[in-house]
Amino acid sequence: MTTQKSAESTKSPNDPSNELFECTIIVPCRNEAAAIGPFLESLTAQEKGQTQWEIIIADGDSDDGTADILAQYARQNPEVRVVSNPEGIVSTGLNRAITSARGKYIVRMDVHTVYAEDYVRQCLAVIRKTGAMNVGGAARTKAEGWLPRTIAAAYGSPFAVGGARFHFASYEGPVDTVTYGCWLREDLVKLGMFDVELVRNQDDELNLRILRAGGVIWQDRHARLPQNRAIVQGWCHKMNRASMFNVTGFQGTFMGM
Numbered sequence: 001m002t003t004q005k006s007a008e009s010t011k012s013p014n015d016p017s018n019e020l021f022e023c024t025i026i027v028p029c030r031n032e033a034a035a036i037g038p039f040l041e042s043l044t045a046q047e048k049g050q051t052q053w054e055i056i057i058a059d060g061d062s063d064d065g066t067a068d069i070l071a072q073y074a075r076q077n078p079e080v081r082v083v084s085n086p087e088g089i090v091s092t093g094l095n096r097a098i099t100s101a102r103g104k105y106i107v108r109m110d111v112h113t114v115y116a117e118d119y120v121r122q123c124l125a126v127i128r129k130t131g132a133m134n135v136g137g138a139a140r141t142k143a144e145g146w147l148p149r150t151i152a153a154a155y156g157s158p159f160a161v162g163g164a165r166f167h168f169a170s171y172e173g174p175v176d177t178v179t180y181g182c183w184l185r186e187d188l189v190k191l192g193m194f195d196v197e198l199v200r201n202q203d204d205e206l207n208l209r210i211l212r213a214g215g216v217i218w219q220d221r222h223a224r225l226p227q228n229r230a231i232v233q234g235w236c237h238k239m240n241r242a243s244m245f246n247v248t249g250f251q252g253t254f255m256g257m
Contacts (some may be wrong), residue, residue, distance in 0.1 A: 008134030
């Protein structure tokens with residue numbers, strides 16, 4: 001297992017003076033011109049209330065127009081910063097965003113998801129209330145067409161997924177993993193952040209380390225984030241790739257690498 005330490009600041013990453021915001025929203029992306037528009041609309045619609053936050057989007061050297069879209073969005077929204085992720089994979093993008101973050105809490109978001117307007121607010125409220133090391137919502141899939149709807153139904157069925165409670169939208173309580181996540185930045189840094197050897201499933205591997213460290217992962221049924229993964233071919237490809245990196249990630253963690 002290879003994690004990424006903060007080396008981009010002369011201050012300790014846990015220095016309280018680094019915390020200028022209550023929350024930093026981090027988003028990794030690369031070549032997402034087709035999906036970035038609805039996501040940014042969802043991001044802009046988040047209920048901010050009195051919470052001061054910043055948004056850091058780690059772009060993996062996109063060459064499909066995504067970078068131009070992000071640059072324009074950042075000009076229109078001063079709380080947004082775009083950082084470069086030259087490695088182009090999720091783990092390094094997340095770690096670069098965490099290293100640059102100035103928020104007490106970190107909320108991860110994904111471009112292929114349109115969030116309920118109170119998503120960030122719910123995550124922050126639950127992590128403060130429960131003291132959990134990671135908080136998130138159930139894995140939900142938005143599907144159109146009979147075959148995608150069938151797959152989505154199976155994705156949330158005990159018959160198909162067994163006791164994996166993070167698939168159950170009505171469940172609230174401790175789980176083995178959650179979709180994306182919300183953490184104290186201090187906890188993420190102490191854990192070593194995300195494993196940069198993993199192209200996929202870096203969240204599952206991090207959650208395993210959280211559990212092994214004695215932390216609690218909490219699923220909140222009010223944190224709603226329906227994923228826009230309706231294309232059957234894309235879903236099958238994702239599952240195939242994820243299964244390979246599950247083995248890699250868990251092997252490294254159990255071997256203490």
